[in-house]
Amino acid sequence: xxxxxxxLARKLAEALSAADLPPAGSVTPATDPRFGDYQTNTALVLAxxxxxxxxxxxxxxxxxxxxxxxxxxxxxxxxxxxNLTLRPETIAAKGAELLRDERLGVEKATEPKRIVIxxxxxxxxxxxxxxxxxxxxxxxxxxxxASFLGHEVIRDNHIGDWxxxxxMVIYGWKNLLDRPALERDPIAELVRIYKxxxxxxxxxxxxxxxxxxxxxxxxxxxPENFSIWKETVDLSMKEFERAYQVLDxxxxxxxxxxxxxxxxxxxxxxxxxxKIAEISEGAVCVFFRDIPELAEKPAIIRKSDGGFNYATTxxxxxxxxxxxxxxxxxWLVVGAPQILHFKQIIAIARREGYTADFRHITFGSILxxxxxxxxxxxxxxxxxxxxxxxxxxxxRKIIEEKNPDLSESEKIDIAQKVGIGAxxxxxxxxxxxTDYIFSWERMLSFQGNxxxxxxxxxxxxxxxxxxxxxxxxxxxxPEDAKLVLAAPEEENLATRLCxxxxxxxxxxxxxxxxxxxxxxxxxxxxxxxFYEACPVLKSEEPARSSRLALCELTARVLHRGLDLLGxxxxxxM
RNA sequence: GCGCCCAUAGCUCAGCCGGAUAGAGCAUCGGAUUUCUAAUCCGACGGUCGGAGGUUCGAGUCCUCCUGGGCGCGCCA
Numbered sequence: 001x002x003x004x005x006x007x008l009a010r011k012l013a014e015a016l017s018a019a020d021l022p023p024a025g026s027v028t029p030a031t032d033p034r035f036g037d038y039q040t041n042t043a044l045v046l047a048x049x050x051x052x053x054x055x056x057x058x059x060x061x062x063x064x065x066x067x068x069x070x071x072x073x074x075x076x077x078x079x080x081x082x083n084l085t086l087r088p089e090t091i092a093a094k095g096a097e098l099l100r101d102e103r104l105g106v107e108k109a110t111e112p113k114r115i116v117i118x119x120x121x122x123x124x125x126x127x128x129x130x131x132x133x134x135x136x137x138x139x140x141x142x143x144x145x146a147s148f149l150g151h152e153v154i155r156d157n158h159i160g161d162w163x164x165x166x167x168m169v170i171y172g173w174k175n176l177l178d179r180p181a182l183e184r185d186p187i188a189e190l191v192r193i194y195k196x197x198x199x200x201x202x203x204x205x206x207x208x209x210x211x212x213x214x215x216x217x218x219x220x221x222x223p224e225n226f227s228i229w230k231e232t233v234d235l236s237m238k239e240f241e242r243a244y245q246v247l248d249x250x251x252x253x254x255x256x257x258x259x260x261x262x263x264x265x266x267x268x269x270x271x272x273x274x275k276i277a278e279i280s281e282g283a284v285c286v287f288f289r290d291i292p293e294l295a296e297k298p299a300i301i302r303k304s305d306g307g308f309n310y311a312t313t314x315x316x317x318x319x320x321x322x323x324x325x326x327x328x329x330x331w332l333v334v335g336a337p338q339i340l341h342f343k344q345i346i347a348i349a350r351r352e353g354y355t356a357d358f359r360h361i362t363f364g365s366i367l368x369x370x371x372x373x374x375x376x377x378x379x380x381x382x383x384x385x386x387x388x389x390x391x392x393x394x395x396r397k398i399i400e401e402k403n404p405d406l407s408e409s410e411k412i413d414i415a416q417k418v419g420i421g422a423x424x425x426x427x428x429x430x431x432x433x434t435d436y437i438f439s440w441e442r443m444l445s446f447q448g449n450x451x452x453x454x455x456x457x458x459x460x461x462x463x464x465x466x467x468x469x470x471x472x473x474x475x476x477x478p479e480d481a482k483l484v485l486a487a488p489e490e491e492n493l494a495t496r497l498c499x500x501x502x503x504x505x506x507x508x509x510x511x512x513x514x515x516x517x518x519x520x521x522x523x524x525x526x527x528x529x530f531y532e533a534c535p536v537l538k539s540e541e542p543a544r545s546s547r548l549a550l551c552e553l554t555a556r557v558l559h560r561g562l563d564l565l566g567x568x569x570x571x572x573m
Numbered sequence: 574g575c576g577c578c579c580a581u582a583g584c585u586c587a588g589c590c591g592g593a594u595a596g597a598g599c600a601u602c603g604g605a606u607u608u609c610u611a612a613u614c615c616g617a618c619g620g621u622c623g624g625a626g627g628u629u630c631g632a633g634u635c636c637u638c639c640u641g642g643g644c645g646c647g648c649c650a
Contacts, residue, residue, distance in 0.1 A: 336645085362577090453598095453613095468609085532615085
C-alpha cells in the first residue's frame with residue numbers, strides 16, 4: 001500500500017519530468033496545518049540550482065502536477081513552497097483501506113537485509129543494573145522494528161563471560177564461598193566474593209599472585225577452574241533470563257565472549273600473516289597510520305604476555321557474524337565510551353575486506369536526580385531487578401487508587417504492563433544520545449508523553465467496545481466499514497492514522513525509536529481530542545460506524561506501535 | 574594534548590534529510606464533566622535555541638572558533 005507521502009512524491013516526480021526539470025527536493029508532512037497536509041520545497045531547491053525565480057518555477061511545476069484525484073488544487077506559498085491538502089474523502093478511503101490491512105499500511109523493505117543486532121551484553125557474576133536498560137530496550141525495539149519491516153534479524157547477546165575478572169571470582173569461590181548464601185541469591189554471593197577478593201588482593205601481593213594463577217589455570221583449561229567458571233555462567237544466565245522474561249525480551253542466539261576463545265589464536269596469526277598486524281613492544285598490534293583519528297591509537301590484539309583481550313574477541317566476533325551468520329549488516333548497540341574501540345574493530349574488518357555495513361549505535365547515560373550517573377544511596381549501581389520491581393509496585397499502587405474494583409489477577413497483569421512499559425517508554429521516547437534524568441513521577445504520569453498515557457488511550461477504546469458488546473456482540477469494527485470525516489477531530493485523527501506507515505521506516509534512518517514514540521503520543525492526543533468531541537456509541541449512523549472504525553484503527557495502531565517498542569497494552573487499567 | 578558526545582521555556586524533553594511565525598509535558602493561571610475510564614480535553618503565560626563569526630533565498634539543524642559539562646585515548650572489558 002502506497003503512503004500519501006510516496007504517492008505525492010511519485011506524482012511530483014512525474015510533473016518534474018513532464019516539465020523537463022531534474023528531480024529535486026522532497027515531499028514532507030506540512031510543518032503547520034495552515035500549509036495543508038504535505039509540502040514540497042522542490043521549487044526552492046531547483047531555483048537555487050538553475051538560478052531561476054522559485055515562485056515561477058513552482059508555478060511551472062504545479063501546472064503539470066496532477067493531484068486532482070486526491071488533493072485540492074496545489075497552492076504556492078511563501079518563498080516558493082508548494083502546499084498540498086488531501087481531501088477528506090481521500091483520507092476516509094485510505095482509512096477504510098487500512099482497516100483491511102494487517103500491516104496498517106507499512107510496506108516491507110524492498111531490499112531485506114540480514115541484520116545481526118548486538119545488544120544487552122550483561123557481564124557474568126555481576127548483577128544487571130540500570131546501565132543495561134538503554135542497550136537492552138533500544139536494541140530490542142530496533143530488532144522489532146527491523147523485523148516488522150521485513151528484514152531478517154538475528155538478536156545476539158554478546159555476554160561478558162570471559163576475562164580477567166574470573167581470576168578473582170575463582171579465588172573467591174575457592175576461599176570465601178558461602179554455599180547456602182549462593183543458593184539463596186547466587187549473584188549477590190558472587191559479587192560478595194569478588195569484592196572481598198578484590199580488597200584482599202589490593203592489600204596482599206600473595207593474594208594478587210594467587211588470583212593471577214587461578215586465571216592462568218582457567219585459560220589453560222584446568223578442569224576444576226573450568227567447572228567453577230561454568231557454574232557461575234549458568235547461575236548468571238538464569239538471572240539474566242528472569243530479567244528478560246520480565247522485560248519480554250528474546251534473543252535468537254547468545255554467543256558470549258567465551259564462544260570465541262578457540263578462534264583467537266587463528267585471528268592473530270591471520271592478521272600477522274596478512275601484515276595487517278605487527279609486533280610492537282612485545283604485543284601484537286594493528287596500527288592505523290592512514291586514518292588520522294586513529295593514527296596514534298593502535299589496537300592490541302595480543303598482549304605481550306601472550307594473552308588475548310577484548311579486541312581479539314571482537315575481531316573474531318566480526319568474522320563469525322559475517323562468515324558464519326552471513327550478516328549484511330551488524331548493529332552494535334553499545335554505549336558511547338566504546339566508540340574508539342569499535343572504530344578500530346570496524347577499520348580492521350575493512351582491511352580484511354569485509355564489506356558489510358557496521359553501525360555502532362551509541363546512547364547517553366541514565367542520570368539520577370542529582371544529574372550524576374544514577375547510583376544507589378551507597379554509591380553502587382542500581383540493580384535492574386530492584387528497579388523493575390519498584391516500577392511494578394508503583395504502577396500497582398496507582399492502579400489501586402484509580403480503579404480499586406479490578407480483580408487481583410487483573411491488577412497483577414496491569415501493574416506489570418504499566419510499570420515495565422513506563423520504564424521502557426521513558427527511555428525510548430527520548431533521543432538516544434541525550435543523557436536523561438530518571439524520574440518515577442514523570443514516567444508513571446498519565447499526562448504527557450508516557451506509556452500510561454498511551455496505554456490509557458488504548459484502554460478507553462477497548463472500553464467502548466466492551467460497552468457496545470452489551471447491546472450486541474461487537475469486539476471490533478467490521479472490515480467493510482465506511483469512514484465519514486465530518487468533524488475536524490475525526491479528520492485529524494484519520495490523517496494521523498494514515499501517517500503510521502510513513503513514520504515506522506524512518507526510525508531506522510538514524511536508529512531513533514523516539515520518532516515512533518512521538519508519533520504515538522500525537523496519535524493518542526488526537527484520539528483524546530476526538531473522544532472528547534465525538535460521542536461514539538450514542539451517535540447516529542453513519543457517524544457511529546465510522547467512529548467505531550476510527551476507534552478500531554486507533555487501537556490497532558497504538559497496539560502495534562507500542563509492540564514495536566516492546567511495550568504491552570492492558571485491556572483495562 | 575588529541576578525539577567523540579551534549580548544551581533549546583522555570584523544570585523534563587521533542588525538533589530525521591537545512592524550510593515558512595522553534596513545539597510538547599510538568600509547574601503557574603483560567604475554563605469544560607447529569608458522559609463511551611476527568612487517568613481526559615480546551616485556552617493563557619512562558620525562548621537573545623550556550624557565545625561569536627561564516628555558508629545559504631532560508632540555520633536550532635551545516636562549517637570554523639570559543640565557553641561549559643560528560644566520556645575516551647597501547648597491553649581491563
